[in-house]
Amino acid sequence: xxxxxxxAIALHAGAGEWPEAAQDPAFAQAxxxxxxxxxxAGAAVLTAGGPALEAAIACVRILEDDPCFNAGRGASLxxxxxxxxxxxxxxxxxxxxxxxxxxxxxxxxxLAARMVLxxxxxxxxxxxxxxAWLLAQGLEEADPSWFVTPRMQARLESVLAGQAxxxxxxxxxxxxxxxxxxxxxxxxxxxxxxxxxxxGDSPVIGAGTFxxxxxxxxxxxxxEAYIRAVFAFRVASRIAAGIDPAxxxxxxxxxxxxxxxxxxxxxxxxxxxxxxxxxxxxxARATWVGGRAWTAxxxxxx
Numbered sequence: 001x002x003x004x005x006x007x008a009i010a011l012h013a014g015a016g017e018w019p020e021a022a023q024d025p026a027f028a029q030a031x032x033x034x035x036x037x038x039x040x041a042g043a044a045v046l047t048a049g050g051p052a053l054e055a056a057i058a059c060v061r062i063l064e065d066d067p068c069f070n071a072g073r074g075a076s077l078x079x080x081x082x083x084x085x086x087x088x089x090x091x092x093x094x095x096x097x098x099x100x101x102x103x104x105x106x107x108x109x110x111l112a113a114r115m116v117l118x119x120x121x122x123x124x125x126x127x128x129x130x131x132a133w134l135l136a137q138g139l140e141e142a143d144p145s146w147f148v149t150p151r152m153q154a155r156l157e158s159v160l161a162g163q164a165x166x167x168x169x170x171x172x173x174x175x176x177x178x179x180x181x182x183x184x185x186x187x188x189x190x191x192x193x194x195x196x197x198x199x200g201d202s203p204v205i206g207a208g209t210f211x212x213x214x215x216x217x218x219x220x221x222x223x224e225a226y227i228r229a230v231f232a233f234r235v236a237s238r239i240a241a242g243i244d245p246a247x248x249x250x251x252x253x254x255x256x257x258x259x260x261x262x263x264x265x266x267x268x269x270x271x272x273x274x275x276x277x278x279x280x281x282x283x284a285r286a287t288w289v290g291g292r293a294w295t296a297x298x299x300x301x302x
Contacts, residue, residue: 005180006290007046010274011038011059013069013284014169015220015264020151021298028297031068035286035295038062042175043288052175052183052216053091053114059173060087060110060185067149069284070169072108074149075189077156078196083147083189086203087113092182092211099203101126106134107142110187113203115139124203152192159193170202172209172218174268182216182268184209184232190223201226206233214240214270217249220283221256221263228259235267245269249277 013035021028038059045055064072075083087109088099098117101124106112112134116125119137135141158164170188177183186209188202200223201208208219210232217232226232231252238248245267256263257279264278266285276285276296286295 005176005271007178008176008268008274009039009042009046009055009059009288010174010266010268010276011035011063011172011286012218012220012264012266012276013063013171015262015278015280015283016169017281018284018298027068031284031297032295034063034066034068035284036293038173039286039288039293042173046175046177049178052093052177052181053089053185055177056173056175056183056185057089057110057114059175060171060187061108063171064108064110064187067151069171070189071171071187073147074152075147076169076192076194077148077152077189078198079156079160079193080196081148081153081156082144082196084196085109085147085187085189086199087185087187088203088205088209089113089117089185090183090205090209090211090216091117092184092213092216095212097123097205099124099205100130100134101199101203102197103131103134104144105141106131107140107146110185112139113185123205126199155192170208170220172220172266174211174216174218174266174274176216176268176270180270182211182213182270184211184216184218186218200224201231206230208232210236212236212240215245216268217265219263219265221280222261225256225259225261226263229256231256231265235265239269245272246275246277249275253277253279
C-alpha cells in the first residue's frame with residue numbers, strides 16, 4: 001500500500017457487462033492494450049513533472065480514439081443514430097472546471113472541456129452554437145459519421161428492437177501528480193438509445209466528475225441515478241470528513257443504487273493508493289502506481 005502522495009493514475013472504461021470481451025478474447029486483449037496505452041500517456045506527463053490535470057486529459061484523449069470504449073469514436077448512439085458526446089475536467093488544485101455536452105463534430109470532447117476551462121469563462125457549454133465556438137478555437141473537427149462504428153450500430157439496433165437494454169459506459173481518469181495535486185477527467189457517449197439531447201452525469205461537476213484537495217473521482221454507471229445522488233461530491237465530502245476512501249465510495253454507490261442505478265467509480269485520494277469499486281458485473285479499469293501498470297477486464301488482471 002502506498003502511504004505517500006506519490007504520483008498515481010487510475011482509469012475506468014465503463015461499468016456493466018462486456019459481451020464482446022466475453023465472446024472474443026481478441027476484443028478483451030484490445031481493451032487491455034487500450035488501457036495500457038492510456039496509462040502510458042498519463043505516466044509520460046507525470047514523469048516529466050507535468051500537472052495532474054494534463055495527465056488526466058492525456059489518458060482520456062487516448063481512450064476517446066479507441067473504438068473499444070464508449071467515448072469519441074465508438075461511442076454509444078442516440079435512438080436517432082448519432083453520437084452525442086459529453087466530457088468534463090476538474091482541477092482539484094484550483095477548483096477550475098470545464099464541461100461540454102451533446103457534441104457531434106468535435107473529435108476530442110475532453111480537449112473541448114479543457115477549452116471551456118481555459119478560454120470561455122464558463123463551466124458548462126452545450127448545443128450547436130457552443131460547438132461552433134469550440135471549433136473556432138482550433139479544435140479538430142470530425143465528420144459525425146467518424147464516431148459511428150458497426151459494433152455500436154448493431155448495439156443500437158438490438159436496443160431499439162427490445163432485445164437488449166440501453167447500455168452505456170464511460171471513460172475516466174483520476175490523477176495525483178508529484179506535487180500532490182489531484183484532477184479528474186471523464187468522457188462519454190452516454191446511453192445507447194438515449195433521447196437526442198440527453199445529458200448524463202459525466203459533464204456534471206459533483207455528479208460524475210469531481211476533484212478537490214482531498215480526492216478526485218470519476219464515475220461510470222446510469223447517469224440519472226448518479227446525478228440524483230450527487231455522487232462524486234458525496235464521495236469527496238465523506239473523504240474530507242475523515243471517512244476511509246473505500247468506505248466513502250461504497251456508501252455512495254449504495255446511494256446511487258437506491259436512486260435507480262448501479263455502476264462504479266475510480267477514486268484518487270490525497271495519499272495512498274487509488275481505489276476502483278463497482279457494483280456491476282464488471283468494470284474495465286487500470287492503475288499506475290509506483291511506476292507499475294495494472295489493467296483488469298472481465299476479472300482478468302494484467
